[in-house]
Amino acid sequence: MHHPVDQPDLDADLARAADLLRRAQRVAVLTGAGVSAESGVPTFRGAGGLWEGHRVEDVATPEAFAHDPALVWRFYHLRRAAVAKVRPNAGHFALAALEDRLGSDQLTLATQNIDALHKAAGSRRVLELHGRLSRVRCTGCDYLADRPGEELPELPRCLKCGELLRPDVVWFHEMLPHRVWREAEEAAEACDVFLVVGTSAIVYPAAGLIQTARRGGAPVIEFNLEATPASSIADVSLFGPSGELLPELLRRLDA
Ligand code: BV8
Ligand code: ZN
Numbered sequence: 001m002h003h004p005v006d007q008p009d010l011d012a013d014l015a016r017a018a019d020l021l022r023r024a025q026r027v028a029v030l031t032g033a034g035v036s037a038e039s040g041v042p043t044f045r046g047a048g049g050l051w052e053g054h055r056v057e058d059v060a061t062p063e064a065f066a067h068d069p070a071l072v073w074r075f076y077h078l079r080r081a082a083v084a085k086v087r088p089n090a091g092h093f094a095l096a097a098l099e100d101r102l103g104s105d106q107l108t109l110a111t112q113n114i115d116a117l118h119k120a121a122g123s124r125r126v127l128e129l130h131g132r133l134s135r136v137r138c139t140g141c142d143y144l145a146d147r148p149g150e151e152l153p154e155l156p157r158c159l160k161c162g163e164l165l166r167p168d169v170v171w172f173h174e175m176l177p178h179r180v181w182r183e184a185e186e187a188a189e190a191c192d193v194f195l196v197v198g199t200s201a202i203v204y205p206a207a208g209l210i211q212t213a214r215r216g217g218a219p220v221i222e223f224n225l226e227a228t229p230a231s232s233i234a235d236v237s238l239f240g241p242s243g244e245l246l247p248e249l250l251r252r253l254d255a
Pocket of ligand 2: 138139140141142143158159160161162163
């Protein structure tokens with residue numbers, strides 16, 4: 001694993017990113033599975049986006065749940081168990097430190113991740129665009145409960161009405177939570193710098209926040225291992241592990 005400052009162009013890019021961030025009043029951040037990769041949470045596209053030979057886009061859908069709820073629950077039981085064991089990494093802590101530095105009213109963190117690691121790292125203003133893995137809700141009544149780390153029955157049922165419970169996450173072809181989405185859009189429109197961390201920028205509407213920020217005139221700083229569709233509109237793309245680059249960026253803010 002190369003240390004970030006070994007690459008002169010990366011060094012210059014980090015300096016540029018620090019300069020842009022130092023001047024910012026309002027910061028908006030979009031994170032994806034890449035920011036949790038160094039915590040040991042597998043990304044989606046990493047394993048070729050496959051699970052038990054199925055494309056994630058075919059398992060994380062209402063149709064799949066209606067057709068074979070046990071298969072969909074197997075996918076989520078596995079991820080619930082995996083996420084119960086992981087801890088935030090230096091990238092999560094750096095984003096929490098950045099919020100402390102700017103104040104919660106000046107930094108909005110929208111995440112596509114459902115692992116709640118940003119909150120665990122101390123981030124206070126977190127918009128969970130795609131819900132949260134630890135929370136379950138009833139398909140038949142208003143029962144909703146956060147049950148982190150709990151091993152649920154293979155096909156969990158609601159104790160109030162007997163209907164099936166489902167993970168309280170946004171599946172493909174489902175709308176994002178209205179208030180959360182509106183706040184994310186507002187933050188992207190109002191920000192004067194936009195950080196995009198560890199996302200393949202493929203899933204919409206979340207990825208659209210990048211264009212929204214750009215249209216609002218904010219410079220975009222990308223953190224990823226490789227180029228993505230966001231790289232073509234980013235002002236600075238920092239290639240390397242976010243768990244290394246984000247703390248490095250913060251160190252340069254004080255320099
Ligand atoms: C919607 C929760 C309106 C579940 C997720 C046909 C019909 C209907 C809709 C569509 C359609 N065709 C397309 C769509 C739109 C669709 C979509 O965008 N599809 C994609 C596949 C093209 N979107 C939707 O359906 C959305 N809803 O459109 O509603 C609507 C309603 C009705 C009818 C029509 C329209 C809902 C999208 C939300 C889906 N739920 N998650 C769960 O997690 O189980 S999305 C899922 O993908 C996760 O949230 C994940 O976070 C997200 C995106 O992936 P990434 O986070 O970017 O992760 P990925 O693995 O892809 O990338 C990781 C990146 O990190 C890589 O770039 C890698 O290089 C980098 N990386 C790795 N390690 C590191 C690193 N970077 C830095 N450091 C490291 N160490
Ligand atoms: Zn119920």
